[in-house]
Each structure stands twice: as C-alpha cells, then as structure tokens.
Amino acid sequence: MVALTPTAGAGGLAETQTGGPATSSRRRRRPGIGRGLVLLICGIYFIGPLVGAFWFSIQDKVHGGVQFSAYAHVFSAVGFSDAFMLSLKLGIGTVLISLLLMVPTMLLLHLRAPKFRPVVETLCLMPLVIPPVVLVAGVGVVLAWGPNQLAGTPLQTFLNAIQSGKTPWVLILEYVVLTLPFTYRSLDAGIRSVDIHTLTEAGLNLGAGWGTVTMRILLPSLRTSVLNAAFLSFALVFGEYTVASILQYQPFAVFIVAAGQTEGQLSTSLSLLSLLITWLLLLLISLLGGRNSTKVDI
Template sequence: MVRLTARRGTATLALAGLYFLLPMAASVVFTVDVPGQGFTTDAYGQLLGAEGFLPSLLLSLALAAATVALVLLLVVPAALAVRLGAPRLRPVLEIICSLPLVVPPIALVAGISTVLRWGPEHLADTPFFQTFTALQNPSFPLVLVIAYAVMALPFVHRALDAGLRAVDVRTLVEAARSCGAGWPRAVASAVLPNLRGALLNATFLTLALVLGEFTVARVLGFQPFAVWIVAASGSQAQLTVAVSVLSLLITWALLLILAFLGGRRAAAPTTDRKNSAR
C-alpha cells in the first residue's frame, strides 16, 4: 500500500513537471532555433545588451526588498498582537488584509493617481508638497512600494496566519518571559525563529508579485523590470518569447537563492544544538 501511494505520488509529480516544463522547453527552443539560421542566441544577446535592462532589474529588486520590509513590519506585529492580546479581533484583521483582493489593481492605481494629482495642486504652499515629490522620485518611487505593500497584504497575512496556527505563540512568549526576557527579545528570540518558514513564504509571494506587477507601474509612468520587458519585446516574435523566458528564469533564480539562504539559516541552529550537546 505504501509503495502504491509512493508510485502515485511520483507519477503525479512527474505529470506536474511535464505540464510546467514542456511549455518552457518549447519556448526556449523557439527562441534559439531560428528558421534559416539554425541555433542562435541573438535574441538573448539583444536583451542582455539592451538599454535599461540592468537599471530596471535593480529598481525592481530594490522595490521588492523595500516592499517585503514594509509589509512584514505592518503584518507581523499586528498578527502577533491579535494572537496574544485580542483573539476576537482576528476576523477584523483578516478582513482588512483581504480587502486588496476585492479592489482591482486598475481601480487602486486610479485612486493613487488621483491623490498624486490632487496633492501638488492643493498643497503647493505647504511642507507636504515635498512629500508628494519624494513619493514620485523616478530613481526610487516610494509610491510603488506603498501600492505593492497593499497588494501583498492578503498573501503575507495568509502565510503568517498559517505559521502562527502551527506554533503555540503564547507558550513560547511566556517561557521566554519567565526566563527574564522582555517583550521585544521574547518575540525576536522565541517566536520569529519558529516562524521562519512562514516569513520565507511571505517573502517569496511578495517578491513574485513585485517582479511581475505591470499595471500600477505602467499607469503611474515608472519603468521597473515588468514594464521594461513589455517595452523591450517589441514586435519580434523570438524577442518577445525570449523576454518571457528570461523573466521567468530570473524570478526562479531569486526564489531559489532565498530558499537556499533560508535553508542554511534553519540548519545552523540545529547544528549548533548538536555540537553543544556533544
């Protein structure tokens, strides 16, 4: 029975792998096998040498890092406070974090653009005018960080809520407090290490959202990596598919790096405990 279940699981994984990898392989073949030229990597060479490739990618990575930091600073304290001090407010927090799923991105960016137009017109003689200017700095548009943080709230909350459900947070905090730790140290040393998987999942989802988001950045007039991809693809078929393949490979590489770093950090405490036990 166990062997049959294992074979079924292996077959399911194999089918899922074929479902995802076959279109990817066909896309790669289409970009490197040009009729009349044979095998060529000119499409990828044009992309990597195109103007704006590296600046747009670096901008998206910086926006992703800032968005991850902002959304975690918002959701983690709120989720812990609700879990420890006010369990009855959990449905309220869940509803608030789920609201971005109800509002389409085009409606969200329409509201943001209206506010950005209204601010300079009515606050030109006040100190808040500089705030609106800083939010729209092309080198690092903070308005995109705020918009992306709002859009990532549902995914981050779900990931953290699943992690909190699997951990007895109250017992961990009480044990740390009984050992003389203050509230910040109890949370940092006892709770957050047990939420490493949930935090890593939240980071994965936020990174994928920021790297793939197009509507908000395009309407507001900024050019992160997703907008540059559409602008650089042009009307050439091979170039368009090569852009899609390259974006997927970059996203997968970043996610694998995060998973590798998270796995090493998770293995380090276990190794330390084994050495101390010896």
C-alpha cells in the first residue's frame, strides 16, 4: 500500500576524519548470533514460497519430473494476450494522463502557487488513505447514475463512453487517481533536488521566455523523476486488481486469478514472472536514480 524506497543510500552515518573507523569498528564486532538467526528465519519465510511456487510451476504432473511448459505456453494461453494488451493500454494511458496532469501542476505549484502546496499534497496522498475498494464502490454508484438520474443528459453519454468501447477509460481515469501519491512524490522530490527557482530565474534572466524555460530547462532537468513516476505508475497499474475486478474488466492481474481456477501452474508462473519483472523494474529505477537523488517514499 505504501512506501517505495529504491535505495537506502541516504543513510546518515557520519564519516569520520580517517574515512571509516565507524564502519570498520562495526565490522570488527562479532557477527552476532541474534542477527544471523533473524536473517535466516526471515530468509526462509520469504524465499520459501518463491522456491515452492517455482518448483510447483515446473512440475510435470502427468509424467513426473520437470517441464517448463507453463512458461513456454504463457503467450498462447487463452485470454492471455487480450488481458496483457489491456494492461499495457491501461498502463500507457495512465502514465500519459497522469504526467500531463501532474507535471504542469507541480511546476506551477512550486514556481507560482506555493500556498496551494499543502492542499495539493494532502489531496495527492489521500488515495493511500481511502481504501481502493471504497473508491470503486463510489465509482459504481456514480456510474449507476447514468441510466437513472442522468438519463438523457450529455453526462450519461459521457459515463457510457468511458465504460464501453475498446478502452475502458473509467479504469484509466481512476488509475490516475490511485497512482497520484507515487507521481506526486517522484515529481516533488525531483523538483526539490534541482532547485527550479534558480534555474528559472537564470533562464528568464538570460532572456528566455516562459515557454523556452519550461521546455528547454525545466523538463530536461526533471527527466529522471518523470521517468521514475512513469515506471512506478506503470508497475502499479500492471498489478492492479481491486478496481478492475470489481468493475468487471479483465486485465493482467484479474486474468491471473481467473486462470487460477483451472490452470494453477499458469497462474503461478505468471505470478512469479510479474513479481520478478516488477522487481527488476524497481532495481532499474534505483540504479537510474543513483544513490543521492530522488528517494521516493509514500
């Protein structure tokens, strides 16, 4: 639900003059049975199910032994490609809309309207407080107005349009809300770390217009944090289950559950793959961000 910390590099261990007595003396201390035991037990708990699931997914139930068909046949599984493409579409749509909405908002907020910052920050973090299931319950109620209270109005047409058709826009619109905390934190950290005031003033001072300043100075300097926000949103949308399943769409995560009714191995292998891919994605972000820059916690 909360907190994404790509790196722990920002630890505030004070460096001493000689460059390392603190760490060195720590290393000299005896390893500590307690610490080892904690790591061992937690290691078993966390790695156990992963290993178990992997083993389960490659068992050959018919002939015994090992086979990788659950992985080999992922793409040919019935419904998989539809679900996958849907998730892809939702992910891209969400990323685009949330960046389009939030990048100008955040720049404006920092440069011109700082007094609105507490309000905007609170609003952006609210989706973490309100359980998604509550939000989706509300969305259900509002959608139901279409054929009832709003029948015959342009709003009914709008509500119809976002539900039906090839792209379920209602999901994208709500996913933008769900990813707001991530987007806000990434962009906020990025903007703080480059001191956009000085950059902007320097740009204006050199005779650039606001447009030039935004396109040529601000956006390029926020590249990492924008990328960061995009990755996080995408990953979140790709794994999203609650809203999609309650509104009865079948993107990737819902497909995994549906397939699980009949094909346990397929669901297990997809689960493992999605965890692995998300993890690699986060590792990539953490490497991109470097150790000193944006640390996104939510």
